[in-house]
Amino acid sequence: MSEGFFSRGFRSRRKPSDESGRLPPGQYLERGFPVLSAGPTPHTPLANWDFSIVGEVDQPKRWSWDEFHALPRETVTKDIHCVTKWSKFDTHWEGVSLDTLLAQVESSASYVIAFSDGGYSTNLPLDEVLGGQAWVVDTYEGQPLSPQHGGPARLLVPHLYFWKSAKWVRGLRLVAEDEPGFWESLGYNNHGDPWKEERYQGD
């Protein structure tokens, strides 16, 4: 409806070309690391922490903190994109690939619901968290992941908007039928591809 509209007096601030190809539409480059959470930050003692895979699986799986740390680890460097418009380039993470975790169960499910301390959840198609696309990370820029940023461990699914990278993640529930998670029930897009600018319902 507003085709051809421009904002009187607003001048272009074209970014250097090395940034523009990496910024999805509507995003801007952020040097800091903003925090967005819907409630108080949970602080789960590591002795009480575990990570589980439940739902439509042959046998549920559970790892204690120590068992989780004994799994093969990967380091990844990724650009991340938040639906609130900021993007951050070249963030460094360390953790366990979902390929490694999901290889431990047999399932015919097509979707994954990640669930977290504090009641948060988010849904993802299974084939978008396999093949080197998703990790459970506990280390950010060489340091243990801080509680504000989702520590002790969070999901990392960098090809989707960052609300899909659930903080304080405690497990995955595999399901045959897709079901919306927390923000997906509150007007945000079910899929969340930043390159298609899938921010909200109907985008």
Place this chain on the structure above:
Amino acid sequence: MERRTLPGRLTWQLGEVVTTQPETARTKSITLIVPNWMGHQAGQHVDVRLTAADGYQAERSYSIASPPEEAPRVTLTVERLDDGEVSPYLTEELRVGDKLELRGPIGGYFVWEAQMGGPLLLVAGGSGIVPLMAMLRHRAAAGGSVATRLLDSSRSYADIIYRDELDRLVKNTTMLEVVHTLTRAQPPGWTGYHRRIDPEMLREVAWSSDQRPLTFICGPTPFVETAAASLVTLGHDPARIKTERFGPTGEA
């Protein structure tokens, strides 16, 4: 956490600026008429998109300050960030008669409607007051008498956003208490709090945990972390505390 589904699709719309109102040296309220506004809940925000003549675009999110009752008028209160790309335009360039492209409302969790009841505890840091002001204005417009307390942290007396209106709301509505803390400078004779929020201040101002207040906290990240963690320590149910944060980790 309760859920609420917001159906429909959010399309970009043009609103026309009908008034602008400086609130403090750094913040300005901009009231638009948005002809096809679908309505909103207090606490929600909008996306604003600026387009330069060469097609370059910049998008940001801003909280809605006005209550649903004023639709199709929608007021945003914007804090100017000196190195910002959009906020200097909104606070310094945009004027009455200009059009502004926006879409919304966005966000269905950090919202309060009069029938959600209380007691209601609002904790604001700086321009974090904006979505909470929409709640207070909605409360007043709905003629509500939900027991409400606002703890509002500002740098100085001159930096208190909506100061006169808050005074009027306290005088003209029942069951509303507003407590200010001024963290950097206080006027002569100031008898109120003059430090950053801390557990002791929340113990004194907040409802006790057994009254199970519904709590909304908005402000810079360290402010929200302190307020939310303090309330949890005081025994408040984390599921009754809703937060909205802005700014990077470690920002003062």
